[in-house]
Amino acid sequence: MSLGYGDFTVLRDVSMTVSAGQVVAVMGGSGSGKTTMLRAATGQMAPQSGTVCTLGQNLSTASREQLHGVRQRMGVLFQQGALFTDLNVFENVAFPLREHTTLSEADITARVLDKLQAVGLRAAAHLRVAEISGGMARRVALARAIVLEPELILYDEPFAGLDPISMGITARLIRDLSDRLGCASVLITHDVQESFAIADQVYLLGQGRMVAAGTPLSLTESTAPYVRQFLDGEPDGPVAFHYPDTPAFTKWLDRQQGGRS
Amino acid sequence: MSRSKTDFWVGLFVLLGAAALVFLALRAGNLSTFSFAPTYSLTANFNNIGGLKAGAPVKSAGVTVGRVARIDFDNTLFQAVVTLNMDQSRQFPTDSSVSILTSGLLGEQYLGIDPGGEEKDLADGERIQYTQSAVVLENLISQFLYSSADKQGTASSGDDAPAPPAEPAMTPSGQGTGAPASSAPASGAAQTPSETTPPQSK
């Protein structure tokens, strides 16, 4: 399908499938449309053409209740965690349970602490959101995303801005959860090293379309110029270093230099 | 803040608001004089009700005994028909009279009811026979000018001024005990020309 905002098409002719138990990494440079894809997958954005089918439900034709049902079966981890700052850690993780289930208080406590244990933050349940670090916040958000035991988890840049230890922890968590819960995980990331270590399948986006798809091994061995530039971290290549000249810039430059003389 | 503590403060807040409303209604407003006591209704016809409004009090000896419920116009008699809601506990004889008075000099108008001497009391729905209409300021002034001009013409002082025209008219038989307050301005106006120097020179 094709995705875009208004007249501007961010991605065209993109096609990908994810199956249960798989960890899929969607990679690409900044502005390559990764977050746009995430929005399409959650139904926050409708595709310009083609269909988005999440957990068997075509999102373009879904009614509010059907969309509601699909969203309860998936978890999303936002880049900054997106924790509710007026609640503490425990209440944040308990939020989906309180909204969607009628469990007793004891059951809720048991489940929440169990999920916090899975991310290693059981003893932080009493802390307020302002009191925890960024890495911890992300882990709490992960606990919140899995508390309903979803079939699909989407991670938006889970490794961005983390120190090496936290990165290692997060990568291991993603893999473990996928294996344990049997859910599918989709990572939107541009971190090559960590994601290649845990992914089963990698999709590389660039220049408005899907550039490569395959196992991490096949991509490492690929000779396509964009893939090579991305994986090797070359400053210049198919993605140019210099921002291209535009008429708007030329006009501005004339004004700027004309004004000074 | 824990949930029960929040509930407590919210409860206090709502109670405070209710208390404020009760305070306003009782201490600031006239709710304490607002009675849900049973009422019976009477009617009265007037030639001119002046500024009387629905909801105006009906007072006897200065005490509120009822309220004006409705003001209608009778198209055959060309009179105003006022309906009064009287407190059930206040009964008045059938020959009571009612007149339109003003509280203070320029205040709101209200109905004053004066008891008569009959033994039988007015029943629900009955009509009060004796009424005195409102004093209309313009008529008062014109009658003052008329009598002062008249005085100029006759050039005699100390006379009684000619009988005041039309307002205020007394319906059916002669004088009830009437309302001294409203006849006072009329007679006062009638008397001033003879006591003061004519205000304008011709």
Place this chain on the structure above:
Amino acid sequence: MSALVSLVSRLGAWVIGCISATGLFARFFVQLLARSGIALRRPRLVSQQVHFIGNYSLLIITVSGLFVGFVLGLQGYYTLRRYGSEEALGLLVALSLVRELGPVVTALLFAGRAGTSLTAEIGLMKAGEQLAAMEVMAVDPLRRVLVPRLWGGIIAMPILAAVFSMVGIIGGWFVGVQMIGVDAGAFWSQMQSGVDVWNDIANGVIKSVVFGITVTLVALYEGWHARPTPEGVSRATTRTVVVSSLAVLGLDFLLTALMFGN
């Protein structure tokens, strides 16, 4: 010539923008009303908001009411003394407060204190992706976040206005009777005979309910549509105060004409 044309077309675009904004606003209101069932199903959410919106405004409302009452007592006395009607001070203070100052000043203070905090809170939740997170968790943010705040404001505002009026009357009494020496009996009795429960007090309550709806709605609308940046939130809070204040004053004129005009 072209400058004039562009000016006119800009004016036209601005007018169209205002009209479509009004339409958006009305649609927003209907959306919130449609989802108001949650206020009955989960009253805890609403009562929490009444606490944040109402209880935290009590201090400023009470103090302001007291001082407005003081000033009314003073100014009223000086003016009435000219006509020898000092005894009507109670009536003056009570009517001014209950009919006008109570609802209006409370609404303006409410817009400044509670309105801005609502707008900022919603705007920052939007900026921090909390609302988007809620949406993908299949929780409708309009229902879960906005509706309780709307009803919290609607409930809190009349209570605050009543408290303002009460405290103001007490303040007027304090200055008039205790400090200046107006006769206490005349103060209260003139007030009681002149202030009508239905015409004055009830109308004042109706006004405060209308103002509560207006201010809260504007605050929520601005927060919901704020740009998720620091400047966006700051502009949204400014607009909340300006728009709701103007709306309150305009509505006050309309309501006064309707209620007290006859």
